[in-house]
Amino acid sequence: MAATVLASALVFWPVSGAMAQVTAYKQALAEASYGDEAIGAFYRQNRYQPVWTGEGELFRARRAALIEALSLAEIHGLPAARYDVDGLRAKMTAARTVRDMGLLEVEMSRVFARFAGDIQSGFLTPSKIDEGMVRVVERRGAQEYLSEMQAGDPGRYLRGLAPATSQYRALLKLKLGLEQDLARGGWGPTVPGGKLSPGDTGTRVVQLRNRLIAMGYMDRSAAASYDGTLQKAVQAFQVAHGLEPDGVAGDATLEEINRSVADRLKSVIVALERERWLPRDRGERHILVNQTDFTAKIVDHGRVTFETRSVIGMNTSDRRSPEFSDEMEHMVINPSWYVPRSIITKEYLPKLRANPNAVRHLEITDSRGRQVNRDALDFSQFSTRSFPFAMRQPPGKGNALGLVKFMFPNKYNIYLHDTPQKHLFAREVRAFSHGCIRLAQPFEFAYALLAAQEADPESFFHGVLNTGRETKVELTRHVPVHIIYRTAYVDDRGAPGYRRDVYGRDAKIWDAMSRAGVVLSAVQG
Template identity: 65%
Template sequence: MTFVTRARSSVFIAAFLAASASFVQAGTNGTAFQMAVAESATSSPAVAEFYRENGFDALWVGDTPEHAARRTALIKALSSTELHGLPGGRYDIQTLISNMQKARTTRDLGLLEAELTLVFIKFASDLQSGSVRPSQIDEGLVRTVERRSATEHLELLTASKGDGYFRELMPQSRQYRALLKQKKVLETLMVQGGWGETVPVTKLERGDSGANVIKLRNRLVAMGFLRPTASPAYDDSLTAAVQSFQTAHGLEPDGVAGNGTITEINRPVSDRLKAVYVALERERWLPEKRGERHILVNQADFSAKIVDEGRVTFETRAVIGKNTHDRRSPEFSDEMEHMVINPSWYVPRSIITKEYLPKLRANPNAVGHIQITDRRGRQVNRGAVDFNQFTARNFPFSMRQPPSKSNALGLVKFMFPNKYNIYLHDTPQKTLFAREVRAFSHGCIRLAQPFEFAYALLARQEEDPKAFFHRVLNTGKETKVNLDKPVPVHLIYRTAYIGPKGEVQYRRDVYDRDRKIWEALQKAGVVLPDVQG
């Protein structure tokens, strides 16, 4: 929390305490209080029902120590919204305090009681589950966010003491806490003027010297990738610093400061801070319970990991969907239920009609490695079909590529059945994993080490998972292998995250989703802190 935020928080709390002492004298008994609560709560049927079922007992404006503690906890929480990157203006804490100061009658207290409850629910939902709706931002954000109902929030608040429930609202993940710390670090850097002078976008490498090398050196020193030095040369230490920066930003760690590397080095602190704000919001969207063992695919990092009890036990490179509107990989969570060894590729309808049908019209023998089948699964004689008579709407056939090493899915696929037809799989196109940006698929996630991924998943149910896998593989037959215990899968997109050793990592916004989320947060009222002056 910045100094400005702390000072504002102290002012709010002092004003609140002064206001709180005066209004509780009016009392909360009687019809006037009940009618005022019911009137003010009409915007939320759940809140109105909660008060009816609880005999209109006050949660906030009573004169007991418990009520006072709850009021204080709420004001403290509302005054800390900037800490979490929430839209503080939507809770209008100053109006709340003003209404407390003005409250004199029983009716005033009823209106205030409902107002405090409605603000509490809005804040609690935002902090726990996010302040913007992902589905309204981008078509690829299909994640279902778990949101507690107003009734649940109120019942849990009533059952807790003091500020206990408020402390439980924010995501309890290590990632969220680490991002909060990085947010504070970046805000401090903004106060101090950032990372200094930018570097002209050109190619710099070992053996170079001069003014541009010095600028590169100074910026990497300010960023913490290089110890302070007076050397004007692009020497071994600067090469190592560039490699460290590249690794921390998902770039090929070749030690050469090319255009891509320098562009990332030149990004201002505010860009990184925005990425952290978005990452905090994204963390609020994720399920509270991720799974003791789960699979985490970070699309922006082009990686797939198996996480056991919070520790990464397997990691491999991944290829994600191509950056076009119909191929970008979506973001959602599901459960992996089985794998298929020696899979067939059942070509999606969209690929059949958009890619293969035009080729078949030109040449019925095109894409000969794919079988064309009728509704009964019987193979169609291509020479007996006039493909020019069909359109995308009336094409009556299916297409299937039988199991083989050249199959589009490779030799194994990992299934978590979903309506988006997304899964993880092998691929014969191994060269793509050497690319820095790996967005080439039709939407599914391709794995660089699919066999090893399978061994890791099977290790909990097979004595010798590798031998079991290859015994099935060597049959050449399409075989479904169920997982004894389904494994949660989380397809995420994180351009700012904290690594397992506490290292800060940034990635490029390959799908432009973070920019859209930041704009949505701004519209909701989120702003970068005013730390100038």
């Protein structure tokens, strides 16, 4: 209310009055927008008419709506200092001359455009934070935002800039709940280390119980033993945090239980920024791979219709799976594996130098794809740069890609595929690949995709598979693929989930957000 009154109380000179005043106003607009091509172009196209500093109810509504939106920036995990709402209020109050109005007009447009871009598409550039975050964020310009603001209802337009996804709204709600927990002092004392199992008793069991109560995983209880109720609460916690749900509070489980409210709040604020980075149109049907969750999902009209476990890239500099969006175009049944050059030179060439008969399951081929007789080669003469051959593993059950791969051609050479190494899907942390995403249920994944174009997708798939021939199957409708990285999210049932920061990327994002002025807030419930 105070911001609305302040914005409405601003005294404005009539810019449509005397010619001298009109000229002075235009000169001030041109001067203030010099060097900012987008804003300058907007005002030239708009014939230097005001968006904010005119007289009348519409202009007052725009000013009030902007001040209100800027005042709520921290709710979205945005750095309030980037918009300096107090400084803008002061300039509004101090403006008296026509020149003041022109300078203020451009300043308000500049702050508005910055805020609009930040709340819609995020204020950080992913690739500047981590080389694996190669996502290209959709950005819109100041001209577009100002034209839309001018044409629409001010309050409704500003409120509609944030992502309209159910995930974004759920994260905002989760953020508020954590801020209230922070105001109450957190979740109580942490639980000292050492495994706790059903049947145990003692002070540490009581501390575990109290912490799970504070987190909302069990109702209040006076029990001092690790009974069935506490075991179920531990299992619920483990499921929500991507841990093996064995009901035993081992080291990994206690580490997650002991994380502070502040740590979880940081993850949620980072998740809000990450949600702003995603395309506004995700696709009515799309594939969602959350690296930290080690899952791949098919989502139809906002609902998960298929889910399987996945394996992602190993946590080394050259193998971490990148984050980006693309479109799946086809699948290859009975694929060959064309070994990437980096793997050939780093892993296989040293083995061939030591033993020409090494890796016999791979064919060595020339530039025309013809198989080369390895027995006639002296591998010791080749360096990583001079090695002139390619390598290929023919189709088969032992193929590194398994029996099917799913292609969304991209410059990172990343795709989804089957694997003969099925045992890895039983691991809790599944970061083992060279960067591509391995699927635990690739056949079922294929059936779900083919169901959109085949009357009997399973029979069709196995009919092709049984030929043993490498076969490309086009998807009649391409499916968007979003490879994301979320350590905090809210599931379809509205329950929060947290995951470990496998590659340390979220820690880097939080550092960047913190440096920009994002702070943790404690909110009284």
